Amino acid sequence: MKLRAPLAVVLGRGSAGEGVAHWWSQRVTALALVPLTAWFLVSLCGVPLNDHASVSIWIGSGWNPLWLALLLLAMCAHSRLGVQVVIEDYVHAGAAKLTLLLVNSAAHAVLLAAGAYSLLRIALRNGA
Amino acid sequence: MHDRPLSPHLGIYRFMYTMTLSILHRISGVWMALGLVALVAWLCSAAAGESEYARTAAVLGSAFGKILLLSWLAAFCFHFANGLRHLAWDAGFGLEKRSARSSARVVVLAALLAFGIAAYLLFWPHASPP
Numbered sequence: 722m723k724l725r726a727p728l729a730v731v732l733g734r735g736s737a738g739e740g741v742a743h744w745w746s747q748r749v750t751a752l753a754l755v756p757l758t759a760w761f762l763v764s765l766c767g768v769p770l771n772d773h774a775s776v777s778i779w780i781g782s783g784w785n786p787l788w789l790a791l792l793l794l795a796m797c798a799h800s801r802l803g804v805q806v807v808i809e810d811y812v813h814a815g816a817a818k819l820t821l822l823l824v825n826s827a828a829h830a831v832l833l834a835a836g837a838y839s840l841l842r843i844a845l846r847n848g849a
Numbered sequence: 850m851h852d853r854p855l856s857p858h859l860g861i862y863r864f865m866y867t868m869t870l871s872i873l874h875r876i877s878g879v880w881m882a883l884g885l886v887a888l889v890a891w892l893c894s895a896a897a898g899e900s901e902y903a904r905t906a907a908v909l910g911s912a913f914g915k916i917l918l919l920s921w922l923a924a925f926c927f928h929f930a931n932g933l934r935h936l937a938w939d940a941g942f943g944l945e946k947r948s949a950r951s952s953a954r955v956v957v958l959a960a961l962l963a964f965g966i967a968a969y970l971l972f973w974p975h976a977s978p979p
Contacts, residue, residue: 748936748939751932751935751936752936755929755932755933758925758929762925762967762971765971766970766971770906770909770910771906771910773895773898773899773902773903773906774899776895776902777895780892780895789892793889796885796888797885800878800881800882800885803878803879803882804878804879804882807875807878807879832885832886832889835889835892835893836888836889836892836893838896839889839892839893839895839896840892840896842896843892843895843896846896
């Protein structure tokens with residue numbers, strides 16, 4: 722017996738009316754973060770982190786700004802989705818829940834914008 | 850609306866160590882969301898200039914900063930290893946009770962090993978990668 726209306730099947734929506742986009746985005750960003758975070762930690766090992774000049778050169782050299790931008794994008798997306806689920810699971814009051822969800826989205830958008838802008842500044846200063 | 854039954858009733862389940870990994874995955878994830886703020890602050894200060902960067906490096910290089918960085922590194926190692934376990938589950942592998950329990954042990958061992966190596970390479974004075 723088929724319990725779902727044809728339209729619901731076509732749209733791929735679940736009982737919450739939301740579909741599986743959130744679930745998929747969380748997995749896709751997780752997969753992207755496997756090589757990106759591993760690359761970040763391994764290449765960070767050789768950089769003297771208290772020296773501004775060396776750090777700037779490392780951030781801006783070669784394809785590093787691109788990998789760092791992708792890392793930042795995947796991190797912000799994955800983090801936003803994850804914190805969103807935690808809020809939805811533990812905060813049930815309507816106003817507080819909505820406020821926290823908005824703050825979560827806004828904070829991650831600001832982090833992404835600030836990080837991307839910083840990467841651009843460093844890369845352009847290095848003459849990329 | 851308010852007196853509808855809630856599920857699951859966590860209190861009635863017998864404790865199993867896989868539960869610890871489950872909640873640690875959430876805790877480490879939320880903790881790393883705060884680490885993301887520090888990562889972006891680090892990038893911003895590097896873009897701002899030498900004196901701003903020196904201030905950030907001093908904060909992150911202090912004892913308190915090092916404890917924070919090590920805690921984020923530990924959270925990352927665990928979340929990474931357990932995340933791979935979750936991805937395997939999502940692909941349909943390892944869902945049997947026995948394999949879910951043994952993969953939990955593998956995750957803890959792998960996370961500890963990765964944390965030890967990464968902490969040594971990143972934080973030990975004068976350590977340099979091969």
